[in-house]
Amino acid sequence: MAGHSKFKNIMHRKGAQDKKRSNLFSKLSREITVAAKMGTPDVDMNPRLRLAVNTAKGQSMPKDNIQRAIDKATAGDDENYEEVRYEGYGPGGSAIIVETLTDNRNRTATAVRTAFAKNGGNLGTAGSVAHGFERLGYIEYSAEAGSEDEVLEAALEAGAEDIQSSEDGHEIWTGGDELHAVANALEKTLGEPATVKLAWKPNLTVELDAKDAEVLLKLIDTLDDDDDVQNVSGNYEISDEVMAKLDA
Numbered sequence: 001m002a003g004h005s006k007f008k009n010i011m012h013r014k015g016a017q018d019k020k021r022s023n024l025f026s027k028l029s030r031e032i033t034v035a036a037k038m039g040t041p042d043v044d045m046n047p048r049l050r051l052a053v054n055t056a057k058g059q060s061m062p063k064d065n066i067q068r069a070i071d072k073a074t075a076g077d078d079e080n081y082e083e084v085r086y087e088g089y090g091p092g093g094s095a096i097i098v099e100t101l102t103d104n105r106n107r108t109a110t111a112v113r114t115a116f117a118k119n120g121g122n123l124g125t126a127g128s129v130a131h132g133f134e135r136l137g138y139i140e141y142s143a144e145a146g147s148e149d150e151v152l153e154a155a156l157e158a159g160a161e162d163i164q165s166s167e168d169g170h171e172i173w174t175g176g177d178e179l180h181a182v183a184n185a186l187e188k189t190l191g192e193p194a195t196v197k198l199a200w201k202p203n204l205t206v207e208l209d210a211k212d213a214e215v216l217l218k219l220i221d222t223l224d225d226d227d228d229v230q231n232v233s234g235n236y237e238i239s240d241e242v243m244a245k246l247d248a
Helices: 003-011 017-038 047-058 063-074 105-118 148-158 176-190 210-224 240-247
Strands: 082-089 095-102 133-142 162-166 169-174 195-202 229-234
Touching: 017 047, 017 063, 017 095, 017 229, 047 063, 047 176, 047 195, 082 105, 095 105, 095 210, 105 210, 133 176, 148 162, 148 169, 148 176, 169 176, 176 195, 195 229, 210 229, 210 240
Parallel strands: none
Antiparallel strands: 082 095, 095 229, 133 169, 133 195, 162 169
16 A cells, blocks of 8 residues: 555545545535635646546546536635645654645644644654655546556556556556646556546655554544645555554
8 A cells, every 4th residue: 555545545445435425425525616616626627626627537426426526616616725735744754745636724734733742753844855746647446447567558658657557456657747648648548547636646655664653644644634635645664564563
Protein backbone atom coordinates (compact mmCIF):
# COMPACT_ATOMS: atom_id res chain seq x y z
CA MET A 1 0.00 0.00 0.00
CA ALA A 2 1.72 3.16 -1.21
CA GLY A 3 0.99 6.71 -0.14
CA HIS A 4 -0.47 8.01 -3.38
CA SER A 5 -3.26 5.42 -3.52
CA LYS A 6 -4.15 5.57 0.15
CA PHE A 7 -7.71 6.81 -0.29
CA LYS A 8 -8.78 3.84 -2.36
CA ASN A 9 -7.20 1.41 0.09
CA ILE A 10 -8.66 3.01 3.19
CA MET A 11 -12.07 3.20 1.55
CA HIS A 12 -11.99 -0.60 1.31
CA ARG A 13 -11.11 -1.08 4.99
CA LYS A 14 -13.43 -1.89 7.89
CA GLY A 15 -16.76 -1.67 6.06
CA ALA A 16 -16.77 2.11 5.68
CA GLN A 17 -17.42 2.12 1.93
CA ASP A 18 -20.80 3.86 1.94
CA LYS A 19 -19.70 6.67 4.22
CA LYS A 20 -16.48 7.17 2.30
CA ARG A 21 -18.26 7.21 -1.05
CA SER A 22 -20.76 9.82 0.12
CA ASN A 23 -17.89 11.90 1.46
CA LEU A 24 -15.96 11.44 -1.78
CA PHE A 25 -18.89 12.60 -3.91
CA SER A 26 -19.17 15.73 -1.77
CA LYS A 27 -15.48 16.51 -2.29
CA LEU A 28 -15.68 15.84 -6.02
CA SER A 29 -18.72 18.10 -6.32
CA ARG A 30 -16.86 20.92 -4.59
CA GLU A 31 -13.88 20.55 -6.92
CA ILE A 32 -16.14 20.52 -10.00
CA THR A 33 -17.95 23.67 -8.84
CA VAL A 34 -14.72 25.50 -8.05
CA ALA A 35 -13.17 24.48 -11.37
CA ALA A 36 -16.24 25.68 -13.28
CA LYS A 37 -16.24 28.99 -11.41
CA MET A 38 -12.53 29.62 -12.00
CA GLY A 39 -12.79 29.03 -15.74
CA THR A 40 -15.80 28.19 -17.83
CA PRO A 41 -18.53 25.58 -17.34
CA ASP A 42 -17.59 24.14 -20.73
CA VAL A 43 -15.66 20.92 -20.07
CA ASP A 44 -13.94 21.07 -23.46
CA MET A 45 -12.60 24.57 -22.79
CA ASN A 46 -11.66 24.17 -19.12
CA PRO A 47 -8.81 21.69 -18.42
CA ARG A 48 -9.27 21.73 -14.66
CA LEU A 49 -12.99 21.10 -14.97
CA ARG A 50 -12.36 18.31 -17.48
CA LEU A 51 -9.95 16.70 -15.02
CA ALA A 52 -12.46 16.99 -12.17
CA VAL A 53 -15.29 15.52 -14.25
CA ASN A 54 -13.11 12.64 -15.47
CA THR A 55 -12.12 11.86 -11.89
CA ALA A 56 -15.77 11.93 -10.82
CA LYS A 57 -16.72 9.57 -13.65
CA GLY A 58 -13.89 7.24 -12.65
CA GLN A 59 -15.39 7.07 -9.15
CA SER A 60 -18.84 6.24 -10.59
CA MET A 61 -20.35 9.56 -9.56
CA PRO A 62 -23.82 9.86 -11.22
CA LYS A 63 -24.06 12.17 -14.21
CA ASP A 64 -26.85 14.15 -12.54
CA ASN A 65 -24.59 14.91 -9.57
CA ILE A 66 -21.83 16.08 -11.91
CA GLN A 67 -24.19 18.35 -13.82
CA ARG A 68 -25.63 19.81 -10.60
CA ALA A 69 -22.13 20.67 -9.44
CA ILE A 70 -21.43 22.45 -12.74
CA ASP A 71 -24.78 24.26 -12.65
CA LYS A 72 -24.06 25.45 -9.12
CA ALA A 73 -21.07 27.41 -10.45
CA THR A 74 -23.28 29.39 -12.81
CA ALA A 75 -26.13 29.92 -10.32
CA GLY A 76 -24.42 32.89 -8.65
CA ASP A 77 -24.22 31.39 -5.16
CA ASP A 78 -22.07 33.15 -2.58
CA GLU A 79 -19.83 30.20 -1.70
CA ASN A 80 -16.21 30.98 -2.44
CA TYR A 81 -13.45 28.49 -1.76
CA GLU A 82 -9.70 28.91 -1.81
CA GLU A 83 -7.01 26.28 -2.17
CA VAL A 84 -4.76 25.87 0.86
CA ARG A 85 -2.02 23.25 1.15
CA TYR A 86 -0.69 21.94 4.47
CA GLU A 87 2.46 19.91 4.99
CA GLY A 88 3.51 17.85 7.96
CA TYR A 89 5.03 14.70 9.41
CA GLY A 90 3.28 11.51 10.37
CA PRO A 91 4.36 8.45 12.36
CA GLY A 92 7.58 6.68 11.42
CA GLY A 93 9.10 9.72 9.76
CA SER A 94 6.45 9.81 7.02
CA ALA A 95 5.81 13.04 5.13
CA ILE A 96 2.22 14.13 4.47
CA ILE A 97 0.73 16.72 2.08
CA VAL A 98 -2.88 17.80 2.66
CA GLU A 99 -4.73 19.72 -0.08
CA THR A 100 -7.89 21.58 0.91
CA LEU A 101 -10.65 23.72 -0.56
CA THR A 102 -11.97 25.96 2.18
CA ASP A 103 -14.20 28.94 2.80
CA ASN A 104 -12.72 29.43 6.30
CA ARG A 105 -8.95 29.22 6.67
CA ASN A 106 -9.02 29.33 10.47
CA ARG A 107 -11.47 26.44 10.73
CA THR A 108 -9.51 24.29 8.30
CA ALA A 109 -6.10 25.08 9.80
CA THR A 110 -7.36 24.19 13.28
CA ALA A 111 -8.89 20.92 12.09
CA VAL A 112 -5.76 19.86 10.19
CA ARG A 113 -3.43 20.81 13.05
CA THR A 114 -5.59 18.91 15.55
CA ALA A 115 -5.69 15.83 13.32
CA PHE A 116 -1.89 15.73 13.17
CA ALA A 117 -1.45 16.41 16.90
CA LYS A 118 -3.89 13.69 17.99
CA ASN A 119 -2.57 11.03 15.61
CA GLY A 120 1.17 10.93 16.05
CA GLY A 121 2.08 13.75 13.68
CA ASN A 122 3.24 17.33 13.56
CA LEU A 123 2.08 20.05 11.18
CA GLY A 124 5.02 21.73 9.44
CA THR A 125 5.52 24.95 7.55
CA ALA A 126 4.83 25.53 3.86
CA GLY A 127 7.47 23.74 1.81
CA SER A 128 8.69 21.59 4.68
CA VAL A 129 8.00 18.29 2.90
CA ALA A 130 6.90 19.17 -0.67
CA HIS A 131 10.53 19.21 -1.80
CA GLY A 132 10.51 15.43 -1.40
CA PHE A 133 7.70 14.98 -3.93
CA GLU A 134 7.05 15.59 -7.63
CA ARG A 135 3.77 16.99 -8.91
CA LEU A 136 2.80 14.57 -11.68
CA GLY A 137 -0.17 13.21 -13.57
CA TYR A 138 -1.66 10.04 -12.11
CA ILE A 139 -3.94 7.58 -13.93
CA GLU A 140 -5.35 4.48 -12.30
CA TYR A 141 -6.96 1.43 -13.88
CA SER A 142 -8.49 -1.62 -12.24
CA ALA A 143 -6.89 -5.01 -12.73
CA GLU A 144 -9.70 -5.88 -15.16
CA ALA A 145 -8.43 -3.28 -17.66
CA GLY A 146 -5.82 -5.71 -18.95
CA SER A 147 -2.75 -7.75 -18.11
CA GLU A 148 0.44 -6.09 -16.89
CA ASP A 149 1.99 -6.45 -20.34
CA GLU A 150 -1.07 -5.06 -22.12
CA VAL A 151 -1.28 -2.02 -19.85
CA LEU A 152 2.48 -1.47 -20.01
CA GLU A 153 2.45 -1.47 -23.81
CA ALA A 154 -0.56 0.86 -23.97
CA ALA A 155 0.93 3.24 -21.40
CA LEU A 156 4.30 3.45 -23.13
CA GLU A 157 2.65 4.09 -26.49
CA ALA A 158 0.56 6.84 -24.88
CA GLY A 159 3.69 8.56 -23.54
CA ALA A 160 3.54 7.60 -19.84
CA GLU A 161 6.67 7.86 -17.72
CA ASP A 162 6.18 5.12 -15.13
CA ILE A 163 3.84 2.15 -14.73
CA GLN A 164 3.26 0.06 -11.60
CA SER A 165 1.02 -3.00 -11.76
CA SER A 166 -0.20 -5.30 -9.01
CA GLU A 167 -3.14 -7.59 -8.33
CA ASP A 168 -5.05 -4.49 -7.19
CA GLY A 169 -4.68 -2.65 -10.49
CA HIS A 170 -2.43 -0.42 -12.55
CA GLU A 171 -0.95 2.95 -11.58
CA ILE A 172 0.37 5.11 -14.39
CA TRP A 173 2.43 8.28 -13.92
CA THR A 174 3.08 10.96 -16.48
CA GLY A 175 4.22 14.56 -16.66
CA GLY A 176 1.64 17.00 -15.37
CA ASP A 177 1.41 18.82 -18.70
CA GLU A 178 0.94 15.53 -20.57
CA LEU A 179 -1.77 14.14 -18.30
CA HIS A 180 -4.75 14.89 -20.56
CA ALA A 181 -3.07 13.66 -23.73
CA VAL A 182 -1.92 10.41 -22.10
CA ALA A 183 -5.30 9.84 -20.43
CA ASN A 184 -7.14 10.39 -23.72
CA ALA A 185 -4.84 7.99 -25.55
CA LEU A 186 -5.23 5.32 -22.88
CA GLU A 187 -8.99 5.65 -22.87
CA LYS A 188 -9.07 4.61 -26.52
CA THR A 189 -7.25 1.36 -25.77
CA LEU A 190 -8.13 0.53 -22.14
CA GLY A 191 -11.44 2.32 -21.61
CA GLU A 192 -12.29 4.88 -18.94
CA PRO A 193 -9.79 4.98 -16.05
CA ALA A 194 -10.79 4.79 -12.40
CA THR A 195 -8.81 7.93 -11.58
CA VAL A 196 -7.24 10.79 -13.53
CA LYS A 197 -5.67 13.56 -11.45
CA LEU A 198 -2.61 15.56 -10.56
CA ALA A 199 -0.90 13.96 -7.59
CA TRP A 200 2.19 14.16 -5.41
CA LYS A 201 4.65 11.32 -6.08
CA PRO A 202 7.34 10.85 -3.42
CA ASN A 203 10.97 10.69 -4.52
CA LEU A 204 11.76 8.34 -1.65
CA THR A 205 9.44 6.27 0.54
CA VAL A 206 9.59 5.03 4.13
CA GLU A 207 8.26 1.62 5.14
CA LEU A 208 6.14 1.55 8.27
CA ASP A 209 5.78 -1.20 10.84
CA ALA A 210 2.37 -2.25 12.12
CA LYS A 211 2.41 0.16 15.08
CA ASP A 212 3.23 3.25 13.02
CA ALA A 213 0.98 2.14 10.15
CA GLU A 214 -2.04 1.84 12.44
CA VAL A 215 -1.53 5.37 13.79
CA LEU A 216 -0.92 6.77 10.31
CA LEU A 217 -4.12 5.25 8.95
CA LYS A 218 -6.05 6.87 11.80
CA LEU A 219 -4.46 10.21 10.90
CA ILE A 220 -5.41 9.85 7.25
CA ASP A 221 -8.94 8.73 8.14
CA THR A 222 -9.34 11.78 10.38
CA LEU A 223 -8.08 14.13 7.68
CA ASP A 224 -10.18 12.51 5.00
CA ASP A 225 -13.35 12.79 7.07
CA ASP A 226 -12.97 16.58 7.03
CA ASP A 227 -15.16 18.10 4.31
CA ASP A 228 -12.51 20.71 3.49
CA VAL A 229 -9.79 18.14 2.73
CA GLN A 230 -9.63 17.18 -0.93
CA ASN A 231 -6.51 15.02 -1.12
CA VAL A 232 -3.99 13.51 1.26
CA SER A 233 -0.64 12.33 -0.12
CA GLY A 234 2.26 10.66 1.65
CA ASN A 235 5.63 9.01 1.14
CA TYR A 236 4.90 5.88 3.16
CA GLU A 237 4.84 2.22 2.19
CA ILE A 238 2.81 -0.37 4.08
CA SER A 239 3.59 -3.97 3.20
CA ASP A 240 0.93 -6.56 2.52
CA GLU A 241 2.04 -8.41 5.65
CA VAL A 242 1.50 -5.33 7.81
CA MET A 243 -1.88 -4.63 6.20
CA ALA A 244 -2.91 -8.22 6.92
CA LYS A 245 -2.04 -7.76 10.58
CA LEU A 246 -4.06 -4.55 10.77
CA ASP A 247 -7.07 -6.15 9.08
CA ALA A 248 -6.96 -9.25 11.30
